[in-house]
Amino acid sequence: MTPKLQVLNGEEGTHRTQTAERVPADFDLLRLRAIRRLVMWRGFPYFFQGLMLIVFVALAQIGWEHYAPTGANQKLYAKTNLATLLVWGVWWPAMIWIAVLLGRAWCMVCPLELVSNVSERFGRSQGIRQLHVRRWMISGAIIVALYALIQLLVSGAHINRVPAYTSWFLIGLLLMAVITGLAFKDRAFCRGFCPIGQLLATYGRGGMLAVRAGSGQTCGGCTGKDCLMACNRYRPDARSCPGLLNPPRVNSNRDCLVCGQCIKACQPDNMRLLLRPLFHVGDVREPLASWPTTLFVMLVSGFVTWELLTEWPKGEETFLKVPNLVSQWAGVSWSSGYLDGLWALVIVPLGFWTLMWFVVRLLGENSGLSSTWQRMALPVAVVVSAGHMAKALAKFVSWAGFLPVAMTDPVGLNTLEALRVKALAEPTRLLPPVVAAVLGIILVVGGLFFAVREARLAHPNSLSHYLYLVPKVSLTFAFLLIVFGWVLK
Ligand code: SF4
Ligand code: SF4
Numbered sequence: 506m507t508p509k510l511q512v513l514n515g516e517e518g519t520h521r522t523q524t525a526e527r528v529p530a531d532f533d534l535l536r537l538r539a540i541r542r543l544v545m546w547r548g549f550p551y552f553f554q555g556l557m558l559i560v561f562v563a564l565a566q567i568g569w570e571h572y573a574p575t576g577a578n579q580k581l582y583a584k585t586n587l588a589t590l591l592v593w594g595v596w597w598p599a600m601i602w603i604a605v606l607l608g609r610a611w612c613m614v615c616p617l618e619l620v621s622n623v624s625e626r627f628g629r630s631q632g633i634r635q636l637h638v639r640r641w642m643i644s645g646a647i648i649v650a651l652y653a654l655i656q657l658l659v660s661g662a663h664i665n666r667v668p669a670y671t672s673w674f675l676i677g678l679l680l681m682a683v684i685t686g687l688a689f690k691d692r693a694f695c696r697g698f699c700p701i702g703q704l705l706a707t708y709g710r711g712g713m714l715a716v717r718a719g720s721g722q723t724c725g726g727c728t729g730k731d732c733l734m735a736c737n738r739y740r741p742d743a744r745s746c747p748g749l750l751n752p753p754r755v756n757s758n759r760d761c762l763v764c765g766q767c768i769k770a771c772q773p774d775n776m777r778l779l780l781r782p783l784f785h786v787g788d789v790r791e792p793l794a795s796w797p798t799t800l801f802v803m804l805v806s807g808f809v810t811w812e813l814l815t816e817w818p819k820g821e822e823t824f825l826k827v828p829n830l831v832s833q834w835a836g837v838s839w840s841s842g843y844l845d846g847l848w849a850l851v852i853v854p855l856g857f858w859t860l861m862w863f864v865v866r867l868l869g870e871n872s873g874l875s876s877t878w879q880r881m882a883l884p885v886a887v888v889v890s891a892g893h894m895a896k897a898l899a900k901f902v903s904w905a906g907f908l909p910v911a912m913t914d915p916v917g918l919n920t921l922e923a924l925r926v927k928a929l930a931e932p933t934r935l936l937p938p939v940v941a942a943v944l945g946i947i948l949v950v951g952g953l954f955f956a957v958r959e960a961r962l963a964h965p966n967s968l969s970h971y972l973y974l975v976p977k978v979s980l981t982f983a984f985l986l987i988v989f990g991w992v993l994k
């Protein structure tokens with residue numbers, strides 16, 4: 506591939522696509538015959554989505570109406586029940602890793618997309634007048650609100666520890682996919698309502714898997730434009746982009762679900778399924794994040810800080826001192842989890858991001874609060890995602906040892922009882938805390954490296970990105986301090 510230059514002309518929000526860094530060679534996975542045949546197969550990705558749907562429904566069934574017995578350790582029961590174990594201890598950590606490393610690869614096999622696709626087709630066949638999703642709906646605002654709600658329910662109602670609540674969570678997602686599929690057109694659930702859509706879009710920006718057009722000349726001379734034609738949109742397979750993207754112009758991982766439809770639709774065979782280095786220099790960078798993305802990154806910066814602290818009890822106790830004092834003072838113990846959530850998701854991030862704005866201003870940057878936060882968001886998201894990977898790893902290694910026993914007793918009550926009477930020893934962690942901590946440190950430092958590079962690529966002509974090192978380095982330092990704490994407990 507010809508090396509290109511990526512330059513911003515100095516005005517925020519305007520790009521010329523040239524870059525000072527060499528564009529590394531990408532590998533087109535479709536050159537491998539097995540992968541090409543798989544992607545071109547009529548059953549792709551439906552077959553895999555169908556399999557995941559079976560797992561999804563089975564987990565909802567396994568968790569259904571199961572609560573920890575009175576007096577039992579709720580956290581331990583979450584590890585012995587297959588639904589909570591797989592959803593929160595395996596799937597969720599794996600998704601964080603997959604998003605950062607491979608972009609939106611999970612979307613390729615996601616059962617919720619299949620459900621919304623089928624209900625959308627069913628609604629159309631029944632003559633339901635389906636609506637277009639409004640611009641504000643696809644801005645990400647609803648998704649951020651839903652994500653915040655889920656995290657509040659995790660901290661307040663512990664839906665991640667109670668199999669029955671996890672079951673309701675899965676059923677709720679399926680119902681939302683059905684309803685939005687019936688009511689709206691064009692992959693509305695994914696574009697405007699999926700609670701993890703913003704996480705995948707933000708963490709997955711630098712992912713190594715990407716669908717991109719090949720030669721611009723071929724697209725320019727293409728008369729069929731099958732990847733775009735509205736008449737192809739509702740075909741069973743080889744559709745024009747169901748999410749209304751313009752495949753020849755896709756230049757970031759943000760919105761593409763790697764569903765492969767445009768690859769199949771393109772008659773001149775000009776779409777590629779690329780494996781590329783992390784944070785590919787050829788992708789477009791937004792100098793300022795949108796407001797929903799900014800709010801999302803603020804929220805997860807606090808959430809991930811708390812999540813990392815859960816591996817270090819003394820640190821967590823200190824972090825939650827203020828909300829605990831407030832809930833003691835108010836005398837409403839039921840609300841303490843929600844107060845903790847509010848503290849971690851809203852109050853701490855607001856304090857941190859405002860402080861960062863002050864510091865950046867003191868150092869000489871003359872931007873307002875809103876543009877400073879928007880400029881901070883995407884590079885800081887890289888550090889946050891690295892911290893999230895560290896936590897996901899720590900969680901996985903402490904939960905995954907329960908998998909063999911949970912496969913033999915999916916409901917987990919017998920296992921719980923066996924653990925209580927010490928007829929069964931608690932499975933050991935897959936990695937000792939010190940190894941998890943070392944890997945965590947490597948991840949966070951690696952995150953800082955890519956975050957600095959992202960900021961430089963988004964503002965190549967501006968020296969002020971040195972001032973913006975402060976938020977990234979501060980958060981990295983905080984994460985490193987916490988990860989050191991993991992071995993002190
Ligand atoms: S956006 Fe959400 S619902 Fe759509 S494919 Fe991705 S994870 Fe699934
Ligand atoms: S159908 Fe293929 S060649 Fe034609 S515009 Fe789309 S991606 Fe380009």
Ligand code: SF4
Pocket residue numbers: 716745746747748750751752755760761762763764765766767768
């Ligand atoms: S651009 Fe292609 S791979 Fe991406 S969502 Fe659209 S059809 Fe699917």
